[in-house]
Amino acid sequence: MISEQNLLDIVWGFGTIIMGPGEAILKKLCEEISQRVHLMKPAKIAGIMSCFFKLRQSNYFTPSPSFLQTVAAASRPKLFEMDPQNMTSLLFHFSKLKYKLDSSFFSSYFEALFGIVDEFSGQQIAEVLLSLGSMRVRLKRQDIRQLTSAAVAHIEEYKPKELAQVLWGIAQLMHNYQDSQKDSDRIPTAVQMKLIGEKVLLSVHEFIPINIANILWSYAKLKFCPDSSIAEALGLALVQKAKAPRFPDMVNSFWAFATLHIDPPVLFRDKLEVVAQFHIQAGQCSPQNISTLLWGWATLGFRWDVYEDKPSTSLLCVFAREAMVQIPVFKPRELINTVWAFAMLNYDPGQEFWIQAREFLAVLDIQKDFNSISLNQLFQAHLLSMYRPSWPEKLFDDPELGDLMNACRASWQKQNDEVCVSHLQKNVAEALKTIVGSSQCALEWLSDDGLFSVDTRIDYQGVQVLVEVDGPHHFTKNTQRRLGKTYARNFMLRMHNHLVICLPYHDFEDLKNSTVDLAVYLKKHLDEAVLAFKKHNTHNN
Secondary structure (H helix, E strand, O other): OOOHHHHHHHHHHHHHOOOOOOHHHHHHHHHHHHHHHHHOOHHHHHHHHHHHHHHHHOOOOOOOHHHHHHHHHHHHHHHHHOOHHHHHHHHHHHHHOOOOOOHHHHHHHHHHHHHOHHHOOHHHHHHHHHHHHHHOOOOOHHHHHHHHHHHHHOHHHOOHHHHHHHHHHHHHHHHHHHHHOOHHHOOOOHHHHHHHHHHHHHHHHHOOHHHHHHHHHHHHHOOOOOOHHHHHHHHHHHHHHOOOOOHHHHHHHHHHHHHOOOOOOHHHHHHHHHHHHHHHHOOOOOHHHHHHHHHHHHHOOOOOHHHOOOOOHHHHHHHHHHHHHHHHHOOHHHHHHHHHHHHHOOOOOOHHHHHHHHHHHHOOOHHHHOOHHHHHHHHHHHHHHHOOOOOOOOOOOOHHHHHHHHHHHHHHHHHHOOOOOOHHHHHHHHHHHHHHOHHHEEEEEEOOOOOOEEEEEEEEOOEEEEEEEEOHHHEOOOOOOEOHHHHHHHHHHHHOOOEEEEEEHHHHOOOOOOHHHHHHHHHHHHHHHHHHHHHHHHHHO
16 A cells, blocks of 8 residues: 555656656546545645646646545645645645635635734745635635735735735735725725835836736726826836836736826837737737727827827727727627727727627627626717717617617716715805806706716806816826816817816815805806807807
8 A cells, every 4th residue: 555655756756757647547646645635644735736736737637626625625624733834835736726615615724824824924925815816716804804914014025026916816805895995994904005005116126027017907906096106117117127028918007007097107108009019910919908908098088188199090090900800709898998999089990890899789688798887888989979070980870779779878867867066066166156146057967968967057158158177086196187088078068069167176275165266266267268269169150
């Protein structure tokens, strides 16, 4: 009878030699181990898992789920006898072997881990978080909170790669809770993220590109905007660390910048265009890459104002051709983002694209394949195409899309019924009433067609004026430049021949507590805007 140590030596040997021993022999070894694994010491079990990982890594053999289930069941009661090294190794190899552990295993695992958490090194905590993140498991918030606290306690000892693993692991674990994150109960807390951010800034020049991409992705997934100095440093480091940054790293980083409403550094933006042009012309751009890049440019307000020529028309032309070719393999979310982005970027991708896009949308299930965000995106794209006479193709020019069109319109109008009036809006409205009188001032004005809700509408010097008080969510966090959605809103309102005045929130910092000063500020803007509006109309007439 083969001893435990000999079994371990045999499997280890097979994992390190150049030639595999054959599937039949390895299956027989698995049967032998299965019968005795419950008698093995914790270190032996961890060693067995390491050996099978080596075999899988060499593409020789992957143990069956039933074998891994047996090992997991045998490991569970022994977790309380394991030291940090064996606990870390065991979890790491289960994750690498793609085995989904059940909740009872994790319950025991965390009970054992938190009992000796002070004995874990920073490297081991980082590896545990990496493994848990890779498994995409849903853990209890309390377990994630304790693990995060343990990770932050080691913040000073992390190497750059470990720091990236920690943040990425926490972000993956919190993904299931991202819609229920409250500032008072955030994981990680603001204080913990500040400590992590300080370490990131210190380590930025030691990260490799994939570390940077993962860190930016993590910030976005956690819905935590880093200081502008951190975002700037990470963006610059990504393009400076490598002559040719990996395309996935650039795309993921740009997605993070756009999600966080951060203007990427100029060097990053320019490099992204070059890299994107190369990969899409080489046919190396997936539907996800196409939709992500277009969505990012549109979200950040490119092709408007100071970025009116970026991305270039020639690059968008290449994107449109490639998107048209790949439409059959797009996911619904990817195509909707692409359609919306072309409309936001004021680029007509051509008749053939619209025909294929409409055919794709016509066969989707409205209840299953759309949510309120995607319905609103499609309707906004439809409105933008209607307001651009140069576009021969309109998104909903197809009778088969009638039901979808109605659902989009209903969703768009519903968001206008759910507005929340801010304290600043109320202050501005009160100040406007002192200028034009209460009867000439309407708070949260709704257009006759129900498509547009505006903060305040007033009649001033014979002109109907729409006043929008743009809060922080209308601007990029670092450069205070308007986002794409705000440019699009203003464009559509002005296409109705309205005079639109947009007042940025930061103009009110010194005025919000004084109605008199606020009224003076507003009257100055109104006088200038109305005069320019009347001159423009006279010139056109």
